[in-house]
Amino acid sequence: TVTRRLDYAPPAFWIDTVDLTFDLDPTKTRVLNKMTLRRNPDLAPQALRLDGDELNLARVLVNGQGTSFRMEGEQLVLESLPEGHEPFELEIFTTCNPEKNTKLMGLFLSGGAFFTQCEAEGFRRITYFIDRPDVMASYTVTLRADKAKYPVLLSNGNLVDEGELDGGRHFAKWQDPHKKPSYLFALVAGQLVAREQRIVSRSGKEHLLQVYVRPGDLDQTEHAMNSLIHSVLWDEARFGLPLDLERFMIVATSDFNAGAMENKGLNIFNTKYVLAKASTATDADFDAVESVIGHEYFHNWTGNRVTCRDWFQLSLKEGLTVFRDQEFSMDLASTPSARAVKRIENVIGLRSAQFPEDGGPMAHPVRPDEYLEIGNFYTSTVYEKGSEVVRMYQTLVGRDGFREGMDLYFQRHDGQAVTCDDFAQAMADANPASDLARLLPQFKRWYSQSGTPVVKAEGTYDPAARTYTLKLSQSCPPTPGQPVKEPFVIPVRLGLVAEDGRDLPLRLEQGSFAQVQGDPDGSRTYVLSDQQATLTFLDVDSEPVPSLMRGFSAPVKLDCNYTFEQLMRLLAKDSDPFNRWEAAQLLGLRTAIDAMSTPTAGETAAPARPLSEAYIAALRGVLRHPELDAAFKALVLSLPDDDYIAEQMSEVDPQRIHAVREAMKAQLVTDLRDDWEWAYDHYKDTGAYQPDPVSTGRRSLAGLALSALCQSAQATNEAIWPGKAYQRFKDAGNMTDRQNALNALLESGHELAARALERYYELFHTEALALDKWFALQVLAPDRGGNILPIVQKLIKHPDFSLRTPNRARSVLSTYCHRNLAGFHRRDGAGYNFWADRVIELDKLNPQVASRLARAMDQWARLAEPYRQAARTAIERVAAKTDLSNDVREVITRTLAVE
Ligand code: ARG
Ligand code: ZN
Numbered sequence: 001t002v003t004r005r006l007d008y009a010p011p012a013f014w015i016d017t018v019d020l021t022f023d024l025d026p027t028k029t030r031v032l033n034k035m036t037l038r039r040n041p042d043l044a045p046q047a048l049r050l051d052g053d054e055l056n057l058a059r060v061l062v063n064g065q066g067t068s069f070r071m072e073g074e075q076l077v078l079e080s081l082p083e084g085h086e087p088f089e090l091e092i093f094t095t096c097n098p099e100k101n102t103k104l105m106g107l108f109l110s111g112g113a114f115f116t117q118c119e120a121e122g123f124r125r126i127t128y129f130i131d132r133p134d135v136m137a138s139y140t141v142t143l144r145a146d147k148a149k150y151p152v153l154l155s156n157g158n159l160v161d162e163g164e165l166d167g168g169r170h171f172a173k174w175q176d177p178h179k180k181p182s183y184l185f186a187l188v189a190g191q192l193v194a195r196e197q198r199i200v201s202r203s204g205k206e207h208l209l210q211v212y213v214r215p216g217d218l219d220q221t222e223h224a225m226n227s228l229i230h231s232v233l234w235d236e237a238r239f240g241l242p243l244d245l246e247r248f249m250i251v252a253t254s255d256f257n258a259g260a261m262e263n264k265g266l267n268i269f270n271t272k273y274v275l276a277k278a279s280t281a282t283d284a285d286f287d288a289v290e291s292v293i294g295h296e297y298f299h300n301w302t303g304n305r306v307t308c309r310d311w312f313q314l315s316l317k318e319g320l321t322v323f324r325d326q327e328f329s330m331d332l333a334s335t336p337s338a339r340a341v342k343r344i345e346n347v348i349g350l351r352s353a354q355f356p357e358d359g360g361p362m363a364h365p366v367r368p369d370e371y372l373e374i375g376n377f378y379t380s381t382v383y384e385k386g387s388e389v390v391r392m393y394q395t396l397v398g399r400d401g402f403r404e405g406m407d408l409y410f411q412r413h414d415g416q417a418v419t420c421d422d423f424a425q426a427m428a429d430a431n432p433a434s435d436l437a438r439l440l441p442q443f444k445r446w447y448s449q450s451g452t453p454v455v456k457a458e459g460t461y462d463p464a465a466r467t468y469t470l471k472l473s474q475s476c477p478p479t480p481g482q483p484v485k486e487p488f489v490i491p492v493r494l495g496l497v498a499e500d501g502r503d504l505p506l507r508l509e510q511g512s513f514a515q516v517q518g519d520p521d522g523s524r525t526y527v528l529s530d531q532q533a534t535l536t537f538l539d540v541d542s543e544p545v546p547s548l549m550r551g552f553s554a555p556v557k558l559d560c561n562y563t564f565e566q567l568m569r570l571l572a573k574d575s576d577p578f579n580r581w582e583a584a585q586l587l588g589l590r591t592a593i594d595a596m597s598t599p600t601a602g603e604t605a606a607p608a609r610p611l612s613e614a615y616i617a618a619l620r621g622v623l624r625h626p627e628l629d630a631a632f633k634a635l636v637l638s639l640p641d642d643d644y645i646a647e648q649m650s651e652v653d654p655q656r657i658h659a660v661r662e663a664m665k666a667q668l669v670t671d672l673r674d675d676w677e678w679a680y681d682h683y684k685d686t687g688a689y690q691p692d693p694v695s696t697g698r699r700s701l702a703g704l705a706l707s708a709l710c711q712s713a714q715a716t717n718e719a720i721w722p723g724k725a726y727q728r729f730k731d732a733g734n735m736t737d738r739q740n741a742l743n744a745l746l747e748s749g750h751e752l753a754a755r756a757l758e759r760y761y762e763l764f765h766t767e768a769l770a771l772d773k774w775f776a777l778q779v780l781a782p783d784r785g786g787n788i789l790p791i792v793q794k795l796i797k798h799p800d801f802s803l804r805t806p807n808r809a810r811s812v813l814s815t816y817c818h819r820n821l822a823g824f825h826r827r828d829g830a831g832y833n834f835w836a837d838r839v840i841e842l843d844k845l846n847p848q849v850a851s852r853l854a855r856a857m858d859q860w861a862r863l864a865e866p867y868r869q870a871a872r873t874a875i876e877r878v879a880a881k882t883d884l885s886n887d888v889r890e891v892i893t894r895t896l897a898v899e
Contacts, residue, residue, distance in 0.1 A: 002371070002372055003372075004369065004370045005369050008312075010040060011130055012039065013048050015036070016137060017036045018034075018129075019033075020139065020140070021144070022141070022142070023145070024144065024145040024150060026109055027098075028095050029098055029107060030095050031127050033094070034090070035090045037087065037089075037090055038087040038088070041085050047078060047079045049072070050076040050077075050078075050092075050129055051075060051131040053074055055095075055124075055127070057093075057094050057128070058095065059091070059093040060091070062081060063082070064091070067080060074124075096125065102804060102845040102846055103845075103848070104117060104846060105125055105257070106124075106125025106126050107187070112191070113190020113191065115256075116185065116268070117257065118183045118263070119184075119261060120311055120375065121375075123182035123185055130182075132181070132182075134181070135182065137179060138176065139175075140173070141187065142171055142172070142174075143187060147169060147170040151170075151190075153187075154172075154186075154187065154188040154249060154251065154266055155186065155188075156176040156185065156264045157174050158177065158245075158246055159172060160174065176265065178244070178264060178304070179415065180304065186261070188212070191214070192212040192214065192251065194211060194249075195222070195224075196210050199229060207243050208246065209232075210247065210248070211225050211249075211274065212249060212252065213271075214252075217252070221274065224289055224293055227290040228250065228293050230328075230332060231297040232248075234294070234332075235324075238327070238403075240407070243300070244305070245265045245300075250268075250293070250296075251268050253270065253271065254768055256807075257846070260295070262296045272807060275289075280735050280764065280769060280770040282735050282773075283700070283736045284736075285769075286696075290332070294328040295321055306416060308417060312369070315367060315386035319385075319388075320390050322383050322390075326342070326346055330343070334693075337629045341693065350384045352644060353380040355452050358479070359477070359647075361858060361861075361894045362855065362895075363450045364381055365381075365447060366382060367420050367448065373851070373886040373887045373890050375887055381450070388554070388555040389446045392553075396489075396514060396525075398516035401431040405429075405431060407430070408429060408430040409422070412426055421444070424440060424447075425440075428440045439529055443489040445485075446488060449485050449486065450482055451476045451479040452476070452555065452556060453474055453475065453488050453554075454476065454477070455528065455549070455554075455558050456472070456473045459546050459560075461540065461544070467537060467540060468536070468546075469535070470534070470535045470546055471533075471534050472492065474490060474528060474531060474556075487529060487531045488554075489527060489528075490556060491525050491527055491553045492548060492554070494523065494524065494547060494548050495546075495574075496545070496547070497545045498542060501575070503575055504544050508535060509536035509537070510536070511526075523550050545562070550576040550578060562586065567583045567587050568614060568618055571587065571622070580636070581632070581636050587615050589640050591610050591611055592661060595607050596649070596657070605659065606656075606660045606662070606663035607660075610660065610664050611671070616668070623637055623679055630683055630701040630702075631701070632697070633679075637668075637701075642654070643821055651863075652863050653864040658782075669709075669712040672708070676712070679701060679702070683705070703736070706741060707744040709724075709744075711748045713748065714748045714749065722748060725744045725750075726745065726752045728741040729742050739773065739777070761774060768808075771800060772808060772811040775812050775815075779815040779819075779823070780819060780820060788822075788824075789816075789834065792823075803841065803846075804846075809846075809849060816831075816834075817838075818856050824856070827866055829866070829873070829874065832857070832873070836874040838853060839853050839878055839888060843888045847885030847887035850885065850887065851887035851891050857874070857895055860872065860895065875896055878892050
């Protein structure tokens with residue numbers, strides 16, 4: 001049944017304390033749950049309803065006495081409870097079967113150890129409970145298990161007792177000093193070892209930090225520990241938020257649906273975001289570990305100390321915490337250029353996942369209005385668009401104002417379960433003179449209206465009057481359930497770029513800019529809140545190029561009909577690095593779109609040389625630039641990918657898009673052949689491996705260059721580069737260089753790729769995370785005449801493939817269906833059939849992973865024929881199944897509803 005935001009009602013009972021005792025056993029774990037409850041005095045007396053899911057109920061006692069109860073579906077209902085408002089004791093004894101738990105929600109096994117995942121509604125798979133985030137209780141947990149098999153027993157908070165039991169068993173008792181909602185409960189039991197570090201925080205308190213992994217993995221935890229230490233220090237320094245626990249634990253598991261989970265004091269992580277060593281993890285992996293460790297740690301305040309009243313408020317904690325982890329990574333990156341690179345990477349992520357989501361059948365507001373399955377709303381809209389909304393507060397009130405808003409938020413709400421409105425109000429109240437406070441109700445439309453707004457800009461220069469007039473207007477396309485939108489509050493950070501690249505002084509004839517610190521020199525922020533606005537700039541000596549939405553100041557699409565020359569000026573000279581990169585992207589997009597409408601023989605053929613000489617020359621200028629950082633150069637030199645090009649089209653022809661982009665790439669590769677060689681030689685050596693921004697950037701650019709050289713070699717029959725790439729692959733001192741070399745061979749389609757893959761397998765087949773990459777890289781290679789699907793078919797038969805381990809399943813299935821546009825969207829529809837079979841198969845094991853895979857068809861209605869009809873047939877085949885999970889059912893129903 002559908003849950004609606006406006007149906008929220010407070011719980012009929014409060015739970016004050018929970019005392020859990022676990023007898024851990026793989027097939028039959030016993031759970032004794034003793035709670036103190038009391039009626040919510042604000043509500044009329046009613047029955048107690050406890051959530052459960054796949055539990056075996058053995059006993060229910062109220063104040064030590066047997067009692068009557070009934071089941072309503074999966075809920076346990078108690079009617080005859082003590083009257084009045086006095087607390088009473090409820091004791092429930094259940095068993096569950098962790099070994100059969102392939103959903104990985106609740107209590108499950110991974111590599112012989114016990115783990116839990118409770119967010120959002122997993123606690124009900126462990127015991128009967130009022131499983132909603134506004135019920136906050138004090139937890140005491142006793143774990144009992146075989147000592148040899150499960151020497152380490154962990155739960156939230158502090159260890160208060162431990163000891164031996166009969167029959168080779170032992171126990172540990174944990175007490176969490178903080179009240180928490182059930183979704184933050186966790187336990188871990190198994191053979192684990194920990195890297196430990198004691199730190200003293202600013203306040204002078206000592207804390208024990210621990211990172212638990214399987215015994216062989218300890219050498220891969222240094223980066224995680226360093227990231228954790230940085231996180232603790234950063235949250236204290238930037239937000240005055242200290243670690244509130246004596247002990248903070250992180251535990252890694254190789255079977256996990258999500259990236260990680262912020263359980264109070266006991267974060268549980270997918271190994272992918274903990275383990276990192278130079279020989280098996282890439283620079284991107286090191287960065288991801290840093291940001292996810294930060295993310296989960298920052299939840300300790302934004303999520304745990306102040307939590308969500310109900311799951312519609314999910315972005316309250318997720319949007320805010322993504323914002324915080326992005327700021328953390330930017331602050332650690334330290335140089336302005338490295339910060340800009342992080343910002344560009346975040347925006348690439350938003351555009352590749354969130355923009356399509358906002359334009360497709362699953363479009364929903366940052367604060368959704370309804371759901372069938374909440375697991376489907378851990379989306380890039382809630383996370384990444386939510387973080388952009390939080391960033392706009394900071395843009396509107398300034399960095400100091402934002403800090404004051406955060407302070408007020410914690411003053412008011414520490415220990416509470418609250419809503420997005422509470423956060424917005426605290427930000428506005430702390431900054432009463434701001435545009436945010438003035439426009440608060442309108443600003444909050446960012447939470448209620450879905451869809452990506454479009455800002456249209458048109459500039460005219462009047463040389464006689466020395467004025468420049470900029471007309472801005474906003475609109476937002478209809479989305480499912482929301483045909484008409486009201487205007488948003490859009491901070492437009494802008495500058496006017498003169499011919500020599502200088503930012504012109506910004507003097508408005510009337511109206512004003514936002515009164516905040518934080519705009520870099522030459523930039524000001526105009527707050528667009530009307531549907532249209534006209535800005536007239538005075539004393540403008542020569543025709544400028546407007547540089548708009550600098551730093552991506554709002555999550556919108558900019559529609560400005562720049563001339564080619566104007567974009568070239570921005571690319572060469574804009575003081576805002578984000579817009580410099582953006583100009584290159586726009587030039588690339590425009591080339592692709594023009595080439596797409598140029599008639600050619602056959603629909604997959606593409607014009608031979610789509611890129612203009614001037615654009616090529618500009619890219620050469622960036623590549624050879626004496627001052628720009630390598631990381632930035634690599635971003636500018638990377639063409640927009642197939643999916644981003646597809647995002648711009650009203651009708652999507654995947655094979656044609658791929659052919660056009662390949663033609664662009666082929667030209668970029670051959671025309672800059674000597675420049676790539678120069679770049680490769682210049683950047684290829686980075687010395688002893690360090691995952692810092694400078695050497696990461698060098699490796700990234702060297703990798704791009706090597707790939708280009710291998711491809712141009714294929715085109716010109718030069719044998720030397722594939723050989724060099726193979727050599728580099730063999731000799732590489734770190735996984736980034738090794739993977740880039742392998743990728744260069746795969747992308748060029750050279751026969752040495754097969755040899756490299758074999759060798760890779762020999763080297764890494766015992767390292768799960770490196771093996772995931774081995775699977776994914778083969779699936780990610782450019783499709784050549786439909787060769788990827790047969791590769792995928794073969795890989796899922798490989799003895800190391802498994803549908804049960806989410807990381808492995810995703811390394812082939814999500815990579816294929818979500819990330820290889822041309823490989824997946826075949827004219828014969830075979831990719832779609834494959835998708836339907838896998839969704840159905842996976843749904844029986846793990847609905848959450850299955851419903852993510854189901855999302856690969858989001859864009860089907862925009863496809864050209866014959867893709868569209870083939871896609872619909874496959875989706876309908878899944879829809880016809882009568883036993884789908886709610887997770888997949890919701891996605892498939894919404895997908896078919898668009899037409
Ligand atoms: N709260 C976790 C995080 O963002 C993710 C939990 C994922 N849960 C889910 N049902 N998908 O850090
Ligand atoms: Zn989170």
